[in-house]
Amino acid sequence: MAQDRVEAVERALTVLEAFDSPQEHFTLAELAKATGYYKSTLLRLLGSLARFDYVQRDDHGHWHLGHAPVRLARRNLPGRHLATRIQPLLARLAADTGETATLLEVQDGMAECRLVALPETSLRHDLQPGDRWAVMDDHDPRPVLPGGAMVCEALPGDALESPMWLALSGPAGRLDTRRAKAALVDAVARLVAGPGGSFRETSP
Template sequence: MAQDRVEAVERALTVLEAFDSPQEHFTLAELAQVTGYYKSTLLRLLGSLARFDYVQRDEHGRWHLGHAPVRLARRHLPGRHLATRIQPLLARLAAECGETATLFEVEDGVAECRLVTLPEASLRHDLQPGDRWAVTDARDPRPALPGGTMVCEALPGDALEPPMWLALSGPAGRLDRRRARAALVDALASLAAGPGGDARETSP
């Protein structure tokens, strides 16, 4: 309905849609051609989008997407491929160790739980996808857990992507750190071997 529309917002979204293209960088003239907007209108829209980091301007005056769209996309669950590979590993870890098994990501000093499998035990570390905690040391991203502990191992990955970690966490008096670390290392080896690399991934 007409009363539900905000023209300025729709114009800004039209500009963002222009970047849904194999072409990564656009001059102002190219954006004007794609959107049909005057350059003066585009500059105002791009200025607002740039302030919120939806777009950025490079040293050559060309425009490209900023970090905000990627940041928002990461608020969703991991991609289907990642979830398909990781979730069975988490289920296996939780069943074998009786502790909470987690995949979390660290970016800009904040860790965020992406996938998790909880053990059947009533006394456990309750985590849910989307839970976050501050990280002061990128080499040790574990949260403070009064009465509990976490063991984690980093996933190998692209240096351009935020680091991800597999973790087991639970009551300090119950979680066997040596056993937990060995289980995580074994899980990472299974992951590196690829589909079918470890029969336990597909075992009932």
């Protein structure tokens, strides 16, 4: 309905739509041509979008999408489909090993627990989806665990996707790292060999 329209919001969304293109980086002139907006108007819109990390400007003055669209997309359907495929696998890992089984993701120097299955024991590594911690290396998602240990196995992906791992963690004196590693390698192989050959499918 016309009364529900907010012109400034629609202009900002029009700018974002311009990035739905095989071209990844745009000059201000290219965005002006794609949207039909004056450069002065575009700069104001891009400034607001940049403050919320929907777009970013590189050192050459070119504009590209920021992290916010990807972050929001992760919260939608692909995340639910990921849970459908991986949560039962985590439950099996936790039951077979007696340790905490998790799906971890690293983005911007922070590791996040995306999915978890806890073993039926009171002495365990308690993690919940959404728990986050800083990491020194994007290729090592393990947190500092005094008295504990974590074993990880990377999931295959490409350079445009945030790195993900399956992990098993628990008390250092109980966790059998060799057995845990073997279980994780087997789990990753089964995921990759599943429907379509990719665990990162985005359609149900």
